[in-house]
Amino acid sequence: MSDTDVRPSSPRPLSDADYRRLFEGAPNRYLVMTPDWRIVAVSDAYLRATGTRREEMIGRLAGDDAVPVNPDDNPQAAAIYESMAKVVETGEVDVMPFHRYDLQHPESGCGEYQEHVWSIVNSPVFGPDGKVQYVIHRVEDVTDVARQQRSAAEQEKLTAELAQRANLLELDVAMRIAELRQSYRDLHQANKELHAIQSDLERQVEVRTADLKRRNHDLEQIAYAASHDLQEPLRAVAGYCQLLMLDYASDLPSGASDYLEKAVQGAQRMSAMIKGILLFARATNSAEPLQSIDANLCFLDALASLEAVIHETNATVMRGELPTVDSDRVLLTQLLQNLIGNALKYRSDRPVVVMVNARRNGEEWLFSVADNGLGIPFDSRERVFSMFKRMHTGRTIPGTGIGLPLCRQIVEHHGGRIWIESKEGEGTTVHFTLPIRE
Numbered sequence: 001m002s003d004t005d006v007r008p009s010s011p012r013p014l015s016d017a018d019y020r021r022l023f024e025g026a027p028n029r030y031l032v033m034t035p036d037w038r039i040v041a042v043s044d045a046y047l048r049a050t051g052t053r054r055e056e057m058i059g060r061l062a063g064d065d066a067v068p069v070n071p072d073d074n075p076q077a078a079a080i081y082e083s084m085a086k087v088v089e090t091g092e093v094d095v096m097p098f099h100r101y102d103l104q105h106p107e108s109g110c111g112e113y114q115e116h117v118w119s120i121v122n123s124p125v126f127g128p129d130g131k132v133q134y135v136i137h138r139v140e141d142v143t144d145v146a147r148q149q150r151s152a153a154e155q156e157k158l159t160a161e162l163a164q165r166a167n168l169l170e171l172d173v174a175m176r177i178a179e180l181r182q183s184y185r186d187l188h189q190a191n192k193e194l195h196a197i198q199s200d201l202e203r204q205v206e207v208r209t210a211d212l213k214r215r216n217h218d219l220e221q222i223a224y225a226a227s228h229d230l231q232e233p234l235r236a237v238a239g240y241c242q243l244l245m246l247d248y249a250s251d252l253p254s255g256a257s258d259y260l261e262k263a264v265q266g267a268q269r270m271s272a273m274i275k276g277i278l279l280f281a282r283a284t285n286s287a288e289p290l291q292s293i294d295a296n297l298c299f300l301d302a303l304a305s306l307e308a309v310i311h312e313t314n315a316t317v318m319r320g321e322l323p324t325v326d327s328d329r330v331l332l333t334q335l336l337q338n339l340i341g342n343a344l345k346y347r348s349d350r351p352v353v354v355m356v357n358a359r360r361n362g363e364e365w366l367f368s369v370a371d372n373g374l375g376i377p378f379d380s381r382e383r384v385f386s387m388f389k390r391m392h393t394g395r396t397i398p399g400t401g402i403g404l405p406l407c408r409q410i411v412e413h414h415g416g417r418i419w420i421e422s423k424e425g426e427g428t429t430v431h432f433t434l435p436i437r438e
Helices: 016-024 044-050 076-090 143-247 256-282 295-305 307-313 329-345 403-413
Strands: 029-033 039-042 094-100 117-126 132-141 291-294 316-319 324-327 353-361 364-371 418-423 427-435
Touching (some): 295 307, 324 329, 324 427, 329 364
Parallel strands (some): 316 353
Antiparallel strands (some): 029 039, 094 117, 418 427
């Protein structure tokens, strides 16, 4: 039987039975079907390859019976059907390329599959009317040939890939070495430039530090001299006014004594402001290095300085257990003294109560000085930390407006923060923090 199309040689066309007799004993794998895919003949070799029986195949439509089930649902099965349909449509022989299609091992009882590669030819058989009457599907196992071809091709491909990888690796190594050399040169140059910048910055810091120290010293001397020089005229003004009131009280016209008294009070206020400015200027510049200080001792020092005012106002000043902090005893005492003193000055008509507390808050100590005094309006809570800015209460309260700015300077000198929480008519709490340095 030729692999090409089969043309009828006699008026009588071959029947299905004729094709069964022709192909049943054929040594090759043949399958004969009608254009509507009904199987009419199958060779013994095909039955052995597919593991089927002739009575199961004859008369059935070609499907999984014609092309055995493949475990990977190989798309090549669809290609086989497309090839046979093409033969019916065109009437031409279709030779398919080699393709893999595994079959179940005949001796396997657990569904194991063997690799198979097939050569497939689909040929038409024409009837008397010139139309395709049958399609002969012939398959040949070319697994060994394909393996040899594949092995040679794979070896050649592998050799080419290895050569290409070696070339790429050599090129990559050369590029990396060049990059490393350039990086080393760049790093060396950057280190030189960085060292030069660092040296220049160090020189600038040294110069500016020395300049700041000199300026601070000069400002301190100027402030001290100015305060000393200004205090003398103020003392003279106040002294002469007081002498006038003592020596010529009977001779002074009506109202003159009041004028002189106001002049004395103004001179005294000016003197207090000058002292406050000097204290503000020297507070942190003359401070000692920070060291461990028991805040309870600073609290007691502050109470000793305020003893007369506390007695005069009949105030109750209490404290919780205060911690040991890194500070300067003079500065911390001045800070607590100013805050407690403000609470005593801005008192209400209620009995005065002041409470000083502290607790750890993460990496800092959080202090609070709370009172039950007049309170501070919301829009004044930041303004009162400015120099000479005081809260207006409607009554005369002594002071210079330097206390809270001095408190902020002391707290910031320690690296902390200070702020106010208050409600008018109910009291004020001043919070400040001091960093914990392990």
